[in-house]
Amino acid sequence: MSYKQDFKQLLKPYYWVNILLSISYVTAKRTGVICSFLFPDVDCELDSRETEILFFLIIVVMLRTRKAGSVTMVNYLSSSFVYTKIANLILWFYADVRYGLPFGALLILSSLVIPEPTYQGPELITYFRGPQTLDEERARHKQTTWLVCLYAAWHPACVNFAPVFAELSASYSLDNLKFGKLDVGRYPEAAAKYRVLDGPTSRQLPTLLLLADGREQARRPQPDHSGKLQKFLFSKDNVRAAFDLDALHQQCKDTLAAAQSSKKTE
Structure with a gap:
C-alpha cells in the first residue's frame, strides 16, 4: 500500500476518532485551558506514575506491532489502538474515577458506532468450514x-x-x-x-500453506533445521517471493492452455 493510499485510509472516521481517543489524556493534561478546567488542584504536568504508564505503553506497542508483522503506517496504528486506548483508560481512572467511567463508556460506544474499516476490494477466496x-x-x-x-478472526x-x-x-x-x-x-x-x-x-498466525499434488509443498512461517520458527513478514512482495507466485501462476496457466489444446484435438 502506498503512502497516498495510507493517507486516504487515515481520513476515514475510525482512524481519526481513535487517534483522538489515544492522545486524549496527554492532550488534556498538557493543554492549559483544558487542564485548568479538569484538574484545577494539580499541576499541568505528567507525574512520575503517568510517565511510567506511557513509557510502558510505548514498549508494549513496539513489541506487539512487530510480532503482528505490521508493515504499513495504517497497520501500526490499527495494531496499537487497543493498547493506547487501554492506557488512556487507566490514566483517566488514575486521575479521577469520575473521568474514567465516562471515558470507558465512550470507548465502548465508539467501537460499536465506528467499527474498523474492512477491505472492500475484489477477492477470489474460498472460505472453508473446517478441514x-x-x-x-x-x-x-x-x-x-x-x-x-x-x-483467526x-x-x-x-x-x-x-x-x-x-x-x-484477485491477481x-x-x-x-x-x-x-x-x-x-x-x-x-x-x-x-x-x-x-x-x-x-501464537507466532504461527497467520500461516500460509501451498498445497499441490496431494501434499503440502511449502508454508510460511516455517521452522528451521532446529525446529525454531523463522520470522516472516506478510507483505505482498514477501508472499510473492516466498511462494514464487509469478512462476506458479505462469505454470498453472500453461497447464490450462495445454489441457484446452488437447481437448480441441480430440
Missing part, C-alpha cells in the same frame, strides 16, 4: 494448486494480512490455482491437523 471441506475440495479437483491461509496479524491476501487472490487466481481461508480459531481441529498453535500469543 474436511478443504480435503473434499482437494479430492474433487486433484489438479488444482491451493494457497490456503490459516487464520481476532488476531491482529491476520486482520492486517486479510487485504493483502485478498489482493493476491493470481486461475481455474487450477485457487486461494482459500480456514479459520483455525473457529475450527481448532484444523489447527491440530496442520500443526498450528492458535492461542493469543
